[in-house]
Amino acid sequence: MHAPFPSVSISMNPNATDFVPHLTGANSLAPLPTSTADLAEEKERQQKQESHLSSSVKWTTTSTRKNITQPALPLAVKANFTPTFAPIYVEKTEEEILEISKRSSLKVGAAAFVPRRTLNRVMIAKPSPLSLTPATGEMTLGDLWCLFYLPAGLGECIRENTYDPTLVFRVDSVATFWKVFNNIPQPTEMKIGTLYFFRDGINPKWEDPGNRDGGILKMKLDSHCINDAWVYLLCRTIGESWSRSVRDTVNGVALKARERAYLLEVWVTEQSAELMMDISELLRPLLGDVFSVFYAPHSVTQERAAAAALAEKKRSRNNRRRW
Template identity: 30%
Template sequence: MPEPIIQVKTFEGYPIPDDTTPTTRKTLHQNILGKLRPLPLLYHWTVWFDRYTNPADTTDPEKQYTSRQTILYEDVADIATFYRVYNNYPWNKIRLRDTVHIFRKGTKPVWEDPENRLGGCWTFRVPKPLSQQFFHELAILTIANELQAAVEGEHDHILGVSTSARFNSYLISVWNKHGSNAASIKILEETIIKRLSPELRPIQNSNSYFYKKHADREGYDEAIRAFTGSSDRASFVS
């Protein structure tokens, strides 16, 4: 599939979608947004497209990243720009294992980025019928600073949100900076569950979502070594 171009102009752990949910709330929300001046965001954000490549196809990790990752929109600075980008993205054309990331501007959506090296993410396995609404709400909670405000007291940082296509579901993740801060991780989980619409909330402590540090992922040390020349994790502290 050619790289997407943005033109700016029942599943375990989840409830069954309610086809009778009223649409008036969505319509009202859109009408209000249309009348408001663009609302500036506290942080600027970059939208990335991450094309899946088989690691066996290249022995050069740097080429693997540069060939697969494309910036779709570099500077999302207000809510109006976010919706222009979001509403024009061909979500139905995401291929299996391709990923879209929305990350703080200046932070790349890879483990090796200095902001990410000691972090981790909450990952939700969301059935396809619910996935688009789930990602939309989680993206808004992320860029509108709702999640950041929740973990501020723990001196943590919310760095981005991702959605990745799978066979009958999407893996939707929220990345944070400090993967060893148990209090922040718990607060983040509780805030996400509380702020999602009721029909999207997974059952807490179910196997439909989990937290994992990047350092516990397969291939982490090799990726870090390729970009820093060292696998000494003590040197990653920024």
């Protein structure tokens, strides 16, 4: 025996312009679309409804989902049907949500990246883009200065093909200088190695055209005064507070940390009595009236390097003959 057909109540509207079936039965059919545009709109609406329902499930915990009874959606979709989305349940108070938002807010107060306090090659980081922006105002330095580092293990008598200091940072303002200086070790905390602070465009090599006809003013210091002497020398150099005749002759300064002593160097284009007087005035408060300073021209350094290379070449040649 066949199941009886469901009863359908029909009402007439004399003012209607379109035919809209009145669906009240449980097994009634949905109205047919009148065009392909209606099909596309219906598909888009269903996708939005499914995506919203799936996202609401992620916000609902397992314990909460057990106690929630979702309202059953009608089987028949009416023409003027507006879908009802499931509510989103968040088990946190407003105070807890506000506290989370405060902890997760973006921190924009840092002016630049501060590298770790080390000079190992593997730890030297790229400078922050903020630090590469040209400085403006009264804090701008007269020249751009570059910080180089030469690690230990190369010795004093080094060849031209192995001598390659690493450029660590460029400094164009007083603020940038102190950022860099405060994040490198003090001389007494350094491992064996060399720091160079030179004008931009001049490499810390005697082969550089800016250094070729000049020399190095050298001072040997102990650990009890090297930290202050290094700061004094750097500030005198970047501040261009040398005597007027000396100011343009200073290409850079260097700090050499060795096992038994420390060396401070001033690289100049020419030797002068005014330079000796400036060094004496700078270091007398730290070292007293007695300290030694000697000048070594780059030509002498070049001759010594050539003689050392020739002697090593002869030794290697003699060793090959023995074998």
